[in-house]
Amino acid sequence: MQVKVFVTPRGGILDPQGKAVEHALKSLGFKGVAGVRIGKYIVLDIDAASADEARAAAQKMCEQLLANPIIEDFRFEVA
Amino acid sequence: MYALHDVMGQDAFFLWHKDESLRGADCVVLPGGFSYGDYLRCGAIARFSPIMKSVARFAGDGGFVVGICNGFQVLCEAHLLPGALRPNRTLSFICERVYVRVDNAATPFTCAARQGDLLKLPIKHGEGLYVAPEAELRQMEERGQVILRYVDADGVEAETANLNGSTRAIAGVANQRFNVFGLMPHPEHAVEPMLGGEDGLTLFRSILASVG
Numbered sequence: 001m002q003v004k005v006f007v008t009p010r011g012g013i014l015d016p017q018g019k020a021v022e023h024a025l026k027s028l029g030f031k032g033v034a035g036v037r038i039g040k041y042i043v044l045d046i047d048a049a050s051a052d053e054a055r056a057a058a059q060k061m062c063e064q065l066l067a068n069p070i071i072e073d074f075r076f077e078v079a
Numbered sequence: 080m081y082a083l084h085d086v087m088g089q090d091a092f093f094l095w096h097k098d099e100s101l102r103g104a105d106c107v108v109l110p111g112g113f114s115y116g117d118y119l120r121c122g123a124i125a126r127f128s129p130i131m132k133s134v135a136r137f138a139g140d141g142g143f144v145v146g147i148c149n150g151f152q153v154l155c156e157a158h159l160l161p162g163a164l165r166p167n168r169t170l171s172f173i174c175e176r177v178y179v180r181v182d183n184a185a186t187p188f189t190c191a192a193r194q195g196d197l198l199k200l201p202i203k204h205g206e207g208l209y210v211a212p213e214a215e216l217r218q219m220e221e222r223g224q225v226i227l228r229y230v231d232a233d234g235v236e237a238e239t240a241n242l243n244g245s246t247r248a249i250a251g252v253a254n255q256r257f258n259v260f261g262l263m264p265h266p267e268h269a270v271e272p273m274l275g276g277e278d279g280l281t282l283f284r285s286i287l288a289s290v291g
């Protein structure tokens with residue numbers, strides 16, 4: 001089963017990368033751009049008997065390794 | 080290793096990350112570097128090395144643990160220290176000698192210094208911007224867990240003195256029990272004149288005095 005994980009910087013935590021990209025977009029002439037945040041997209045295959053089982057495994061993977069709860073939020077999709 | 084073994088003449092030895100024994104060490108030092116290429120997040124993978132189970136147990140029993148640079152990042156990822164380290168505000172790797180102020184000299188890691196002392200130490204990192212939830216930061220300040228802060232040559236906090244943009248100019252912190260200490264600067268690279276300074280010795284002397 002394929003799992004897609006989206007890890008994004010927590011709101012309120014400074015994201016220098018996001019800010020830099022925001023400034024770059026503005027320099028390119030794009031108007032009204034704000035709140036740029038840069039995260040990670042992780043794809044993996046899980047051997048699971050059911051979607052629920054895959055979801056439970058993905059949840060644990062995110063909590064233990066894939067995201068740091070102090071600075072990141074995560075969500076995932078199970079195909 | 081050079082600082083502790085060669086300069087300070089201590090019985091210092093390497094521990095392999097896949098081993099589980101700390102071989103009776105009185106203090107465990109997690110060094111700087113780029114464990115696992117800083118992949119995913121700095122220290123995120125190294126924190127699961129087999130040896131870290133023993134380090135966590137050792138810290139839980141009150142043993143002294145010091146994390147320098149990547150070691151600090153590993154300790155934060157392992158939740159042995161609060162907070163996390165983010166990319167520098169400039170988004171560039173910074174290699175500079177900076178001043179840090181000892182904001183708590185009443186710890187096993189700083190007892191050889193006086194409150195407010197300045198130490199000139201090199202920093203060499205791309206991800207040294209310390210962050211922690213605001214409420215936790217307030218508690219840390221109250222408890223004296225902020226051990227070192229980036230300052231200018233006069234000991235004053237200033238944006239120009241905080242090169243990586245760390246929250247509250249934090250350079251080093253300890254846990255609530257004050258037996259685990261993490262810092263981004265490299266004291267081990269300031270232990271003799273040839274290296275550009277000896278201020279790092281103050282931290283190592285403190286540890287020796289506390290362990291002795």
